[in-house]
Amino acid sequence: MNTGKLYGLGIGPGDPELLTLKAHRILTTVPVIAYPTLENGKVLARAIVADFIRPDQIEIPMPLPFSVERSSQPHYDRAAEKIAEYLAAGKDVAVLCEGEPMLYGSFMYLFQRLAPRFPTEVVPGISSTMASAAMLGAPITFRNDVLSIMPATLDAETLRDRLAVADAAVIIKLGRHFAKVRTILDELGLLDRALYIERATQPNQRIVPITELDPAEVPYWALILIPSQTQPQ
C-alpha cells in the first residue's frame, strides 16, 4: 500500500478569505487534518478554517506547551508519531499552519521529523508580517531597500543593532517585550515611522498609535512595521 502525503498548509494570518485556492482545495479534500492547540485553550489555526472543515474529516489536535520555558520537542515527537500512523495507513494529512509554514512556524518541527519518511508538500501562506502592510496601508520596501524581520524576544542590544541598519523592519511577537522595543525605537528616532497592529486581518484586528498603547495590553500576536523612507525615482 502507498503511504499518504503530508501537507504543510499555510492558511494565512486570520481572514479565511486569505487562504490560497490551493490550500482551500487540499483542506477540503484530505481525509485527515492536524493543528496545534495551546494549553491555554487558544486554537487559532482551526478557527480560521472552521467553515471549511467537513464532519467526516478526521481531526488531530496537537497539544503544545504555551510556556517558552519548557521544551516543546517531546510534544512534537508525539504529534509526529500520531500523524505518521495515518500516513503509514495511506491517508493524506494536512497540518494547518497560521501564516507561512516556513517562517517561525511550528510546522517546521514536524517537517524535520516526517519529511525524511513520507512524501511532503509545503503550501505557502500569507505571512502576517506581509499582511500587516496591506492593513496599515503602508508600502514596506522600494528598490534597493533591505527589510529585516525580527522577534521582539531578542535582547535589547541585538534589536538596536539590527534596526539601526535596516531600511524597513517588522518586529514580531511583541507581547511583554513591547516596552523594551518602544524604548529602542525612541533612541533610534524611529517612533514617528513605526506602525502598530495586532491580530492583522482577524475580526478583532486593532491598529493603535504606538504612543497611545498601554504596554500591559499588547498581545503576543502584535507587531510593529517600520516602512521604508525611500522615495520613488
Place this chain on the structure above:
Amino acid sequence: MNTGKLYGLGIGPGDPELLTLKAHRILTTVPVIAYPTLENGKVLARAIVADFIRPDQIEIPMPLPFSVERSSQPHYDRAAEKIAEYLAAGKDVAVLCEGEPMLYGSFMYLFQRLAPRFPTEVVPGISSTMASAAMLGAPITFRNDVLSIMPATLDAETLRDRLAVADAAVIIKLGRHFAKVRTILDELGLLDRALYIERATQPNQRIVPITELDPAEVPYWALILIPSQTQPQ
C-alpha cells in the same frame, strides 16, 4: 455618483492556484483590470491569471520601461490617470501585482498617487521570497532568528555587512549581480548553506546547486535563500 474602488491585488509568485480566495473573488467580479507590461514584451502578471479573466472585463495594460536607468515615474503618472478615469466613472479597478503588492512592488507607485483620491484596498499576496522556501523544502527562520531580505543590486560592501549579521536571508533580483553575490557568499562561508531557485512556483521553475550555475544564465527572477541554522529546542 459614487467613485469606484481601487484594489491592489496580490496574485502570488506564479502558480495560479496561489491566488487567495479573496484575490480570486475580486479579480472575477471587477469590471476593470490593470497590469504592468514591460517594453521587452514580458507580461507575467496577466499570464498568471489568464484563465480567470472574462472577455467582458476591460483591460488596461500599463507600459513600464524595462531599463532601470530611466525614471519610470512618468509612466506611473500616465497609468494612474488612466485608472483614475475609470474610478471617477464609478468603476472598480483591480491592479494585478505579482507576489505581495507592498514588497518591492510597482503597485506602490500607483497607491501613492491614487489612494489619497479614491477608496483603496490592498489584498496581500504570497511573496516569492516566502514561496521559495516551500519549493526548496527549507525552513527559513526559527525562534529568535532575524531574517533579512535584500536586493542583489546593492553594492558589495552593503551586501556583505547585512549578510554577516543575518541569521537567515533572501537575496532577490539576482540577474547580472549573481557573480558578485556568489563571491560574497564564498567570503562569508555561506556557500554551503545557500539555495538557488529561479521563477519559484512557475511552470519553468528551476532549482540548481549554486556551484553549478552559469552566471550568464541567471535571470532577474532568481533568488538565493540562506536558511537559518538554528536548532530546535
